[in-house]
Amino acid sequence: MAEECLFTLLHLSYIRVKRFFLFLLPMYRDRGLVSPVACYSIIPMSYSGFLNEDTTGRVENLFPAECTVFSLVQWASRLLQNYRIETPRLDAEIILAHLLKCERIDFHIHPEKPVEDTPAIQYKAAILKRIQRVPLQYITHHAEFMSLDFYVDERVLIPRPETELLVEAVLKKQSLLSGEHEIIIMDIGTGSGNIPVTLAKKTNTTRIFAIDISEDALAVAKINAQKHHVLSKITFLCGDIYKPMNGYAMESRVHFIVSNPPYIAHHEFDTLQEEVRKFEPYGALISGRDDLSMFKCIIKDAQIWLKPGGFIFFEVGEKQAYKVAQLLEDTHDFKKAEFIKDYQHINRIVVAQMEEMRGKNRN
Numbered sequence: 001m002a003e004e005c006l007f008t009l010l011h012l013s014y015i016r017v018k019r020f021f022l023f024l025l026p027m028y029r030d031r032g033l034v035s036p037v038a039c040y041s042i043i044p045m046s047y048s049g050f051l052n053e054d055t056t057g058r059v060e061n062l063f064p065a066e067c068t069v070f071s072l073v074q075w076a077s078r079l080l081q082n083y084r085i086e087t088p089r090l091d092a093e094i095i096l097a098h099l100l101k102c103e104r105i106d107f108h109i110h111p112e113k114p115v116e117d118t119p120a121i122q123y124k125a126a127i128l129k130r131i132q133r134v135p136l137q138y139i140t141h142h143a144e145f146m147s148l149d150f151y152v153d154e155r156v157l158i159p160r161p162e163t164e165l166l167v168e169a170v171l172k173k174q175s176l177l178s179g180e181h182e183i184i185i186m187d188i189g190t191g192s193g194n195i196p197v198t199l200a201k202k203t204n205t206t207r208i209f210a211i212d213i214s215e216d217a218l219a220v221a222k223i224n225a226q227k228h229h230v231l232s233k234i235t236f237l238c239g240d241i242y243k244p245m246n247g248y249a250m251e252s253r254v255h256f257i258v259s260n261p262p263y264i265a266h267h268e269f270d271t272l273q274e275e276v277r278k279f280e281p282y283g284a285l286i287s288g289r290d291d292l293s294m295f296k297c298i299i300k301d302a303q304i305w306l307k308p309g310g311f312i313f314f315e316v317g318e319k320q321a322y323k324v325a326q327l328l329e330d331t332h333d334f335k336k337a338e339f340i341k342d343y344q345h346i347n348r349i350v351v352a353q354m355e356e357m358r359g360k361n362r363n
């Protein structure tokens with residue numbers, strides 16, 4: 001009898017401790033009653049098994065019987081952590097917020113809010129995808145680029161923050177051309193359409209040709225152009241580099257050629273992150289045996305399309321900037337290239353202006 005009483009007492013304390021860790025502590029933290037430092041050292045204990053009743057490691061079986069936002073996020077965070085996903089809690093919250101169409105902050109305000117069966121089942125399926133390393137953006141179908149929201153799926157490369165530097169460089173040069181009636185831009189390898197859509201959105205008098213060899217990618221780019229109401233400013237063309245431009249009479253009329261081409265060499269493929277290697281489109285990443293082959297093709301005929309004094313902008317891989325600048329210099333059609341560094345101080349963008357007089361530098 002005494003044993004039974006002791007057990008009940010212990011069990012009740014256990015429930016209280018659990019409640020404290022899982023519900024009250026985050027709430028106290030959010031209200032500023034407990035210092036965040038204390039929480040960050042205590043809360044992870046509740047996720048790392050300190051309160052885990054199942055010691056077998058079969059975390060999938062622990063899918064909560066009663067689904068609240070908190071119990072679901074807790075389940076998912078632990079599972080993602082066990083599978084060594086880099087930001088388990090963040091991913092768990094982003095996916096749930098996406099399915100419930102709410103903000104992540106709402107979870108902290110109402111952690112006990114019940115979640116209905118349908119979204120709970122969808123959540124489980126989404127988390128199981130994430131542990132197979134499907135990128136978060138392909139699960140939520142959202143990627144942010146220059147503060148705009150882009151639809152993405154496995155047909156296109158997920159826009160990267162470095163590419164924002166490319167767009168910013170174009171916008172800067174464009175502001176110098178205020179006297180021009182219409183600015184003509186060509187984006188080669190348009191993918192999700194992040195570059196042309198952002199440029200169309202942020203400028204007034206532009207006509208953009210968005211070219212991609214993949215019909216699938218162009219379908220996604222069109223979704224994004226529609227979503228941001230710039231469909232009428234962009235001509236989408238399917239084909240290899242400049243080929244689909246034939247017939248538009250744009251020879252020597254283009255102000256800017258822009259491209260973030262595939263620039264990873266075939267032999268580097270295995271070094272890529274698992275998410276990238278398994279799920280992002282191979283053709284959007286890998287340039288072939290020679291990592292510079294796409295740059296060479298684009299540079300070779302650039303002078304046919306560029307207006308004298310027009311600019312070419314490339315995003316390049318690590319250690320490629322000087323080689324790409326050399327390729328441009330070798331044509332004798334361009335002035336000395338400029339580089340723009342990314343957040344890791346790598347020369348990431350190469351910009352070169354075509355001579356006003358073609359072949360001026362030729363010997």
Ligand code: GLN
Pocket residue numbers: 157158159160163189190191192193194195260261262283284285
């Ligand atoms: N232009 C797209 C981007 O920058 C796609 C690039 C690509 O497919 N290589 O994200």
